Amino acid sequence: MYAKRYVAMIGDIIGSRQLPDRAQIQLRLEKFLSHINVRFSKFIVAKFVITIGDEFQGLVTRKFPLQEFLWLLKQEFGEELKIRFGIGLGALSTALREEAIGMDGACFHHARSALNQAKEMAKFVFFAGFEMNYALMVLFDFVHEIEANWTPRQWDVIKFYYRDRDQLAVAEKMEVSKQAINKIIKTARFDLYYSGWVGIMQLFSHRKNVQSDFDFSQPKQVD
Numbered sequence: 608m609y610a611k612r613y614v615a616m617i618g619d620i621i622g623s624r625q626l627p628d629r630a631q632i633q634l635r636l637e638k639f640l641s642h643i644n645v646r647f648s649k650f651i652v653a654k655f656v657i658t659i660g661d662e663f664q665g666l667v668t669r670k671f672p673l674q675e676f677l678w679l680l681k682q683e684f685g686e687e688l689k690i691r692f693g694i695g696l697g698a699l700s701t702a703l704r705e706e707a708i709g710m711d712g713a714c715f716h717h718a719r720s721a722l723n724q725a726k727e728m729a730k731f732v733f734f735a736g737f738e739m740n741y742a743l744m745v746l747f748d749f750v751h752e753i754e755a756n757w758t759p760r761q762w763d764v765i766k767f768y769y770r771d772r773d774q775l776a777v778a779e780k781m782e783v784s785k786q787a788i789n790k791i792i793k794t795a796r797f798d799l800y801y802s803g804w805v806g807i808m809q810l811f812s813h814r815k816n817v818q819s820d821f822d823f824s825q826p827k828q829v830d
Contacts, residue, residue, distance in 0.1 A: 610698035613652055614667045614811075615707070615718035619726075621689040623661035632688060636663065639683050646679075647672060653707035666707045666714070669696070669812045674804050678766075693722025696736035743810045750803040753796050761795040764788060768797070 626632050640655040640663060650672065655665030673694075680690065695717025701710045717736035725733035731751055734743045757765070767777045774792070778785040809815060 612669075612696055612698050613712075613714045614669055614671060615664065615695045615697070615714040616655075616667060617662060617664045617693045617695075617715075617718045617722050618690045619692075619722060620661040621691055626688075629661075633657065633661070635683070636688075639680070640665075643676065643679070647676065653704055653710065656706045656708055658708055664707045664715075664718070666699075666703075666710070670814075673808065673811060682766075691722065691725045691730065692732045693718045693720070693725055694732065694734050695719070695721050696734075737810060738813065739810050743807060746803050746807045746810070750800050750807065753800045753803070757795055761791055764791045765795060765797060768792060 620626075620632070620636075623629060623632075637657060640657070643665075644651060644654045647667075650668050650670050651665060652668060653666035655663055657663045684690075695714050697713025697715075697717050699710060699712035699714060701712060704710055713736065721733040721735035724735070725731070730748075732747055734740055734747070737743050764777060764781065767780055768774065768788070771777060774788045775785050778788045781788070
């Protein structure tokens with residue numbers, strides 16, 4: 608019988624010692640993680656918590672909405688804060704706890720290894736322990752490259768379009784023509800970006816049907 612596997616996520620603030628207001632950033636991060644623990648409680652096995660230095664970690668299921676989490680992180684901190692992630696899949700060798708601290712197992716070992724590789728290779732996110740780990744990494748690098756080239760205007764349009772999936776509604780909200788919205792979405796290579804994320808979540812969650820993961824209109828909370 609196979610041991611149950613979880614996904615450990617370790618985040619590390621890049622250049623934290625050079626931040627002008629490090630204490631304030633930590634307070635904001637604590638508040639953000641508290642929000643995540645409530646918003647995604649259905650998918651969190653052990654709550655996200657700040658651990659050593661400027662690292663934080665959480666233990667989640669494979670249905671954890673990774674993209675929405677990363678988008679919320681960007682909305683909260685923008686370019687002000689850079690965080691790299693090591694994400695590992697594996698079993699636990701200790702008992703579960705309420706918060707993701709004081710536990711051990713392959714999931715945390717993989718996450719730590721992935722974080723170290725992310726640092727060495729200057730990556731934003733690195734995965735370890737997944738069935739098709741290389742494919743997962745390639746797809747993530749692909750969507751991240753597309754996203755990194757978006758202008759603030761493209762970000763605003765895509766943020767609304769992701770939620771509403773209605774170009775006319777987005778156009779009315781932003782007081783521009785539908786044609787202008789269509790052009791922005793095409794220039795941003797949204798179709799490729801979306802397809803890339805569908806592939807990522809299929810590999811991440813080990814499921815085929817993941818379209819519901821991209822409905823950001825409602826928080827994913829316990830019923």
